Amino acid sequence: MMLIRGLLLILLSLLAVVGRAEVCVEDDASRSLCLAQPAKRIVALSPGATEILFAAGAGAHMAAAVSFSDYPPAAKKLPRVGTFKRLDLEAILALKPDLVVAWGSGNPAEQVERLVSLGLPVYVSEPRRFEDVASNLERLGRLAGTDAVASGAAKAFRAGVASLQSRYAKASPVTVFYQVWEEPLMTVNNAHLISEAIGVCGGVNVFGDLPALAPRISREAVLEKNPQVIVAGGMGEEDPQWLNPWKRFTSLQAVEKDNLFFIAPSSLQRPTPMMLTGTRTLCRHLESARARH
Helix, strand or coil: CHHHHHHHHHHHHHHHHHHCCCEEEECCCCCEEEECCCCCCEEECCHHHHHHHHHCCCHHHEEEECCCCCCCHHHHHCCECECCCCECHHHHHHCCCCEEEEECCCCCHHHHHHHHHCCCCEEEECCCCHHHHHHHHHHHHHHHCCHHHHHHHHHHHHHHHHHHHHHCCCCCCEEEEEECECCCCECCCCCCHHHHHHHHCCEEECCCCCCCCCCECCHHHHHHHCCCEEEECCCCCCCCHHHHHHHHCCCCHHHHCCCEEECCHHHCCCCCCCHHHHHHHHHHHHHHHHHHC
């Protein structure tokens, strides 16, 4: 009897140690982050981070997010801690989060480093490829203790991307200008996730070789490149007005062939599983352009 009791005590002790085991991942800034236990109070510093956390099953553990975190609908109810460009550090600290998810290229670096220096566990998210989106789902799911949901979401995302890659692998190339912003006029280079989406659909990013991730360009540069397709997001989910100024440049191939396409920005400009929807839309548009060639 004493032996059995002793074995039970040892087993309980081992279970307690397992329960206290650290959860460790490497973020997109190549920094190791370890939590003593899965996070229960998470603050997201970009709309994309908010969306990917919900997709990873961590929505119930969200304590706050920045402005414009509007998907899924439950995200709209979260308290706000500033904008992704100007964080409210006092509000973040007051929430006492056990995990902060930052946006590598979007948040002010000095503010993010300030949070780190104050001892907050910060995970830097910066997906540049579709695989990075899947990996972020898995790593954030691990940090939040929602591995099963996150793993399923990552698997579904990878399968969707693979399906598109297979379908358009032999599609004839189409030159594409993707407009991220109107004033100043901005696009993306080949290091950006949107450019990978263009490539998956058989498109060629005409500004892919520029050094900046989201470079400013001139209208003259677009005219010189003379793309076969122009794709734009907009100020709203159903606002294609950014395409209107291009219509007066009738010498452009994209205008001549009526290859001016709008894609809701939330479906292609946030590095989340929603990009699968946006990429499918993009692929359909490029197919239409091929048919008009």
